[in-house]
Amino acid sequence: MSSVSEPHPDRETGARADAATGSAVSSSGEAGRQANSTNSDSGRGSGRDLLHSDRTFDFSGPMQVWQGFGQDFKELTRRDRQFNFMIRAKDLELDVSHGPILYLEGLNVSFDGFKAINELNLYVNAGELRCVIGPNGAGKTTMMDIITGKTRPDSGSAFFGQKIDLLRLTEPEIAEVGIGRKFQKPTVFEHHSVFENLELAMAADKRVFPTLLARLTGKERDRIDEVLGIIGLQEQAQREASVLSHGQKQWLEIGMLLMQDPHLLLVDEPVAGMTHQEMERTAELLTSLAGKHTVVVVEHDMDFVRSIAKRVTVLHQGSVLAEGSMDEVQNDPRVIEVYLGE
């Protein structure tokens, strides 16, 4: 809808095409991202160039836009072009050859005046388990919102692997490229059984008609049962999710996360409202996931963090205050000051 009013260069199919075919011109999309990010609800759902071939052009100025347009035109007239709606997010291969799976650079977000995220730079390596801590309002959740496409930053960039520009994807697309999220407040589908909740979350072709025709294969059933085992809800499999306890809902949501089988898991306060042993099991689970997956955990509970964390990032007032092993961080005077300061 918004494309009607603000014709972003990156909406031009040509621009998509050039990205899609991996040509060197990125600027149009880039500029589009800048402009686009100013209003948070704009242009969701509309396809954009999903690939970003060469990151050196990244902060190219508006000048590039016009070249972009020129390029667009050429692209439109190319015979071997491939339109963006032809490639789907899941077809994008994730390139982590340089190590990091998540690049957040120079991110800024402010909600009417208040700076929630302030020049945030954060890199997460593939397969690591990262804990993010910080006092309330440090911007932990907002950061996750940016990564999952819920909130658009005013400026900065967020890349998944080297090529996938998250700021140009919608929530579903981000989910498809392999980022799963568990919310702070557990949100499961109350009127569905536990089983169905997992089924819905399961990695699959999630377009409308495939979904309409989808039938559970044996393999998928096994997978669901397996996850049911992991989260220990076999007995409740057929109960409506609404009847679960808070802790169980937490588990269910983690289960849904597993079903998505994402490359990157964003886990927001997983152990809130859990008993002690539930907490331990969560800790085991998360650590076991690390390696095959990349896990980013946001948590207040220091004991829990200590029990799982190899590397800890401390956010404060929207930017990274300190980073390192739990011990390093805990002895960091600034961190102490911040936490005592409260």
Added chain:
Amino acid sequence: MGLLQPLKGDTGGKIMLAVLALIAVLVPILNLLVPEGNPLHVSTFTVTLLGKYLTYALLAVAVDLVWGYLGILSLGHGAFFALGGYAMGMYLMRQIGDRGVYGDPLLPDFMVFLDWQQLPWFWQGFDQFWYAALMILLVPGLLAFVFGWLAFRSRVTGVYLSIITQALTYALMLAFFRNEMGFGGNNGLTDFKDLLGFDLQSDGTRIGLFLASALALALGYWACRWIVTSKLGRVAVAVRDAESRVRFIGYRVDRVKLAIWTFSAVLAGVAGALYVPQVGIINPGEFSPLNSIELVVWVAIGGRATLYGAVIGAVLVNYGKTVFTGAFPEAWLFVLGGLFVLVTVFLPAGIAGLLKTLRRRRSEPTALKEKSA
């Protein structure tokens, strides 16, 4: 077996379909074979009445699909119903041919006395049934698609969505009232003669239309069940309950909505098309926002999110209307209004809900078994 898959665990639906089947068998017999005067005789009046109810029921099912399972309260479904009706009406008008009062072979009467010289472009082709049939599906579908495409992409939800659907049907009503539009203005389309060569006034045709309505309802119901029992149906309910969450697990909510919404509109269109030849008139009044609201009421009374409930609601309310307007013409609005209030306050789950709880209370275990099946 596979055909019955969608009806699994839907006792209400089965009963409803069984009733439908029985009526579909009984009524023609009682109407055609049992002689008049015999207490068992079902008059043609009753047949058309039943036929009308069935088309309403189909419409209600269409509404329940989007409201009950997708959480979209459409206050404009009457528009799709009416559009389907108009498409059929235009075909029937063309069938009149030179039997109109002015005996014009091409132009319908209302065009003759507004001295239109030739048939407007959008009336072309409606002399062919296949074309009309196509339009019955296409016109409501297309409108719904465009409207939904806009609304769902820009994430219009809740009352905002409801109100703009209302605006849609309201605008259409005003437009169709204009005589310049070429749809007969306030008088609409009427005085139909025959359909596919069958005289609309013969009992046989009426029975035929009645059976067609019954079949349409059965198929429509089955199709809706098929959708809601599919994974897509579960996604829809998920959207209803937690829209944004669905996005985060990778479904394109706007497209899910669009698909189901459009299908529902097409169903409504079909209902309208079957409605028109049975009541013998289509006029802009059908677009009136109040009609659309009323049909939401049917669904609510029958029981939201239980498709068979919609059927019950539609039939009961309209049956009530028929009885009350005849029995106590002065006071029937009190009764109807009171009914609406009482049901919403005391039966939040509608009649279907009531039945369910009764069944539950009688046999808890079976209920559980059904669920786990």
Added chain:
Amino acid sequence: MSPMSRFVFGGSDPALAMALGFLLLLMTATGAADNQSTDPASSPTAEFSASPATETAVASDAAPQSEPEPGPESASEPAPAPATASKPGSESDLTAAFDERVSQLTDNSFKVKEAAAQAIAETGDARAIPLLKALLSGDLYYRKDDDRIVYVAPAGSSGWALTDALSGEALGEVGRRDVRKITVNNRMRSALRTSIAALTLASPDPALRLRAAREMVGSDDPAVISAVRTQLAAEDDQQVTEVLTLVVAIADLKQPDIDSRLAAIEVLHGNLYPQARNALNGLLETEQDPGVLAATKAALDAIDRKRQLNSSIETLFFGLSLGSVLVLAAIGLAITFGVMGVINMAHGELIMIGAYTTYLVQQAMPGLTDWSLLVAVPAAFLVSGAFGVAIERTVIRFLYGRPLETLLATFGISLILQQLVRTTISAQNVVVQNPSWMSGSLQLNPGLALTYNRLYILLFALIVFALLLLVLKRTALGLQVRAVSQNRAMARAMGVRSARVDALTFGLGAGIAGVAGVALSQLTNVGPNMGQAYIIDSFMVVVFGGVGNLWGTLVAGMTLGVANKLMEPWAGAVLAKILVLVFIILFIQKRPRGLFPQRGRAAAD
């Protein structure tokens, strides 16, 4: 459920009783009023209280009962002494002629009557003015048995007291069917006005003279013109002089000599009286002299420029007044729907109840139409408010958190209320009179007049809006309302009695709907369906403005009103409305939360 329901009725009883009680009271009052109040044939002069100011004036000094013998002071011409039993010969001939003419008024043919009236006017007899005025206002009758021309005054319940129109002697009482009204038709009426004008042109009362002068604008009757010239010479009143000069100027356009034509054109330059424009246009056809032609064209251009300006001002005003109606209709909904999240389909009917209250109030205080509205506004607020509270207590309270269900319940309620009115009052529309101060229009210039009722309603809408804002922002109730609407549980925790607040809020919204009903009763029909005419538009306005935001409602209403009126000239009434609706649909795509988004219970989906 059952203990709860007991609560309901316990809680609701007083509210209901109050509502119904008030209504009943009003109705009984009406019943009482009916017995002695207007019936179809009663004296028309009584009705005039409700007619526009101009009419009233004519009527009041036409009412013969008040001044059966107009003394010389009222008709200040060289008029002969009032007719008496014995009078000098010459005069008696005159009177004879006069009486003879008068007797012709009983004739059936309007042509004859018109001639007679003309003649009567020309006799210049002192009795002419009251007679003609009575004729004009339909107070002149004749007795069936002896065709005697009489004034009538209601006497007793059925009878009428007669006064001979000629001698002024009382003829005692008779039944209604014994006399017959002397009817006049349009053509006669305008003729009469001019003649009366001619007679009153010299009246000492400047107001009368002004009206007289206005009547003569555009007249080309030489007699009239000469009369005007003489009067103009003597005239001292500013306004009257202006009009008279205009009359003369228009006449002078036909003068043979160029200079006087030019002078006349000079006078008419940019004059907004349509007659002036027509006269000039006429001149364009006939005129030969280029100089005069040029002047005429210039004068006409000046006029048209002014007319342009006028019509754009007019359009704006129309837009705003339509907007104010929309705002009035919607503002109550902005509370019940916007703030409380109740999709209140009965809103229209609450408006209707307000309008009916106005009607009942007017019935209860016959003859005091001018004051009735001042009583009606609070009354309507109370009655509709009471209904609102009753509805909230008995139905809505069970439906919080189920906004969509409120739609269904209130829809049912709306049906009930409609039928209630049909059965208790009547299925027909009822008459709501316009107080004189709300009739007629404010003449800004001869080409531009703003109707009073629209003006007042525009004003009224703004006042209501301001008051409402005040209530919500400044009062404790307002605070609690906003608290509950934002977070019911929290508000409860802080000791807000949410049940009470809900009832009051809904009552407030309903009451305002009632007040809107009072205003609407002045513009359109008051009938059982009037509510349905506004409900849809109201929702459009609230949603367009942004649910839960009063300012949004105001801006939205006004915008839609003006937009509608701007489009109407070229699109026509229907298309304009359709376009507005389409615009709303598209706008919501762009701003899915309306003009001024705000988080309210309804906004949260």
Added chain:
Amino acid sequence: MISIPSFKPLLLSAGIALGLTASLSGLAEDAAPTADQADDETIKVGVLHSLSGTMAISETTLKDTVLMLIEEQNEKGGVLGKQLEAVVVDPASDWPLFAEKARGLIEQEKVAAVFGCWTSVSRKSVLPVFEELNGLLFYPVQYEGEESSKNVFYTGAAPNQQAIPAVDYLKDELGVERWVLAGTDYVYPRTTNKILEAYLKQNGVAEEDIMINYTPFGHSDWQSIVADIKKFGSEGKKTAVVSTINGDANVPFYKELGNQGISAEDIPVIAFSVGEEELSGIDTGPLVGHLAAWNYFMSVPTDENDAFIETWHGFIDDPKRVTNDPMEAHKIGFDLWVQAVEKAGTTDTDAVENAIVGLTTSNLSGGTAKMLPNHHITKPVLIGEIQDDGQFAIVYQTEEEVPGDAWSDYLEGSKDLIGDWTDPINCGNYNIKTKKCLGSEQAATE
């Protein structure tokens, strides 16, 4: 075929099915003690007027009128020695419902005749039903013409019994030269205005002196339109408005007229749909002198009329209620029907149809109404000026009754058509040029 566990439901459903059909077919019989034997002691008369919805405002009065007439007749000993029994239903201003109710009345209730309908669309909606089931409808409202059905008797005015004489009056008596044709956008105003436009042009009125304007139903904001009329009327020539504005929209229209200071002397408005009933909802002070054309006014000074008003007030028990033209139409229609039944000696439709043509009864304005072969009646045309007491002062009346024209002579499509339901022609749209009936074959073969 339905999976086994739900067998009980099957029985249940059978029950429901039977119940539903039974109750539906039994519907009518419940409403009235079994049709057949009812025929023996009473004759049923259907009343098909909206008692709720938008049209209730006008139609409830007509329902009461019919009830009054029936009561009167029964006091006189009924018809054919049987008492009349009214069957009242509420089609609720819902056009499809009109058709449904009509079918119910004829098929289930077996009524001998139906008195009902107001709007054109309701008539159009029931027309096929009456023709199919061969019922009798008496339609009491002035309408657009262009119709003549075997089964319908049009006791209201056809355009030539209202519009044309009214325009003549304005032309000749008031010297009107410019015309505003303002109407609600539906078939009656459209047709009437087309006829008038043609008629005016024939009388040498120039294109630019005619302004035509259509507004939607219940239009409530007349500011701009009235302003336009005012401008149109201030161009020097005497201007009049011919209003075919429908019911509800009139109140705001007249209020706006009054407030914008358009008096009857400046720009008279002559209305075809505004009668006493409508005026009773308006404060008529500002409207004095505006006109209406009808075939009856409450103020008609005849003894029949006084008697009628008296009975009406007695029946409705409210001395303030007015009478109006459609009420008279129903009275005439009812009288003619009663006569026809007595003459035919039966209530059988065809017999009554044959009997009724040519019958006469006295109307309330001192003349006689005759049922013509085209199922329309003869009516006097009256023109009245609104008085401040909501009544009309009659300022013009045609010397003798005008016969109703089913087909207008001023419309291309219909100027050669006539309706004649007597042998040998016996059809509704007989073309006097081609000498045969057009269209609907049931008319031709009848």
